[in-house]
C-alpha cells in the first residue's frame with residue numbers, strides 16, 4: 001500500500017465474510033456473536049443455509065468479482081474440512097474470483113485444530129489468523145483460553161508449514177501487565193518472523209464476565225497513562241522490526257496487509273453470511289445497502305430455511321451516512337481518507353478543525369495532498385478526532 005495508490009482500489013473490491021458462531025467455551029472478555037452448545041452442531045444444516053445466503057447475495061448485489069473470503073467467528077476452525085471445502089467450491093461456482101483470491105480462516109491454536117491445517121490448505125485456504133492472545137501461560141488461563149503457549153507456538157509452526165500467509169492476534173493492556181513484560185512478549189512474538197500481527201488493546205465490553213468483575217473492582221486494567229505507554233511501545237517495537245501499522249491494531253510488512261479487512265476500512269462491498277453478519281452491498285441501481293442477519297444461530301437457521309436468507313434489516317444508506325462511515329473507517333488506516341472521494345460523497349473537511357488538529361500533530365495530509373491521515377500521535381485519539389471532524 002502506498003500513498004499514491006488509486007482510491008478506487010478497495011471501492012471496487014468485494015469480499016465474502018462467513019460467520020461460524022460456535023466456540024468450545026466463552027472467553028470472559030469476548031462480546032463477539034459466539035455461542036457454546038452442548039449438542040453437536042449439524043454442520044450440513046448450517047452449510048446448506050450458508051449456500052442459500054450466498055445465492056441471495058449473488059442475486060441481489062452488483063458485485064461480479066470476489067477479492068477475498070474470510071471465515072470468522074466464533075471459532076471457524078471448528079468447522080469440518082468438508083464444510084470449508086464445500087463453501088469455497090460454492091463461492092467459485094457462484095462468482096468469478098480473482099486469481100490471487102485471499103481466503104483467510106480464523107483459527108484457535110489448539111492441537112486438535114492445528115491437525116486440520118493441511119486439509120484446509122488443500123481446500124484453498126491460503127491465509128490463517130491464529131488467536132494466540134498471549135505467550136504467557138498464567139495470562140492465557142486468566143483470559144479463559146483453551147490452549148497453552150507451547151500449544152499455540154506448535155500450531156503456529158504447523159500453520160507456517162501449510163499456509164503462505166500467517167497472522168496472529170495478541171491482546172495487550174491486560175490486567176497487571178507492565179511495559180517491561182509486554183516488551184519481552186512482543187519481541188518474542190516478532191522473533192517468530194510473522195509478516196502480519198493483530199495487536200489489540202484489551203477493551204472491557206458491556207455484558208461480558210470481565211465487565212462484571214471490573215464493575216466490582218475485581219479486575220485491574222492499565223490506567224490511561226500506562227495504556228498509552230503500552231500503545232507507543234507497541235508501535236515502536238513493530239516499526240523497528242519492519243512491521244508498519246496499517247490500521248489502529250494491525251501491523252504488517254509491505255504487501256502483507258489483509259485484503260479483506262481493507263475492504264471494510266476503505267468502504268468496499270462485502271456480503272456477510274451467517275448469524276449476526278453485517279453486509280454493505282450495492283444493488284443493480286447502484287444503491288448501497290446495509291444488511292444485518294438474525295444473530296441467534298438457531299433462529300437464523302429457521303429463518304433461512306423459511307425465507308432463503310436470515311436478513312432482519314435491509315436499508316438503503318443515505319449519501320451522508322455513506323460519507324460518515326467512510327470517514328470513520330478510512331481514518332483508522334495508514335492510507336487514510338481520500339479527500340476527492342469524500343467530496344464526491346457531498347462532504348468536505350472542516351478546515352478550521354483540521355488546522356487545529358494539524359497544529360497539535362494529530363493529523364496530516366499525504367505527500368501528494370490526496371489523503372488525510374492520522375499521525376502516530378493521532379491514532380491514540382482516533383475516536384475523538386473522527387467525532388470532531390464529522391461534526
Ligand SMILES: C[S@@+](CC[C@H](N)C(=O)[O-])C[C@H]1O[C@@H](n2cnc3c(N)ncnc32)[C@H](O)[C@@H]1O
Pocket residue numbers: 029030031032072073074075076106107108130131132133169170171200201202203204205
Ligand atoms: C473474532 S475474535 C476471536 C477469534 C477466535 N475465536 C479466537 O478467539 O482466537 C478476533 C480477535 O478479537 C480480539 N478480541 C476479542 N475480544 C477482545 C477484547 N475485549 N479486547 C481486545 N481484543 C479482543 C482477540 O484478539 C481475538 O483473537
Ligand code: SF4
Pocket residue numbers: 022023024025026027030031032034073074075108131
Ligand atoms: S475470543 Fe474467540 S474463542 Fe473466545 S469466545 Fe470469543 S470468539 Fe470464542
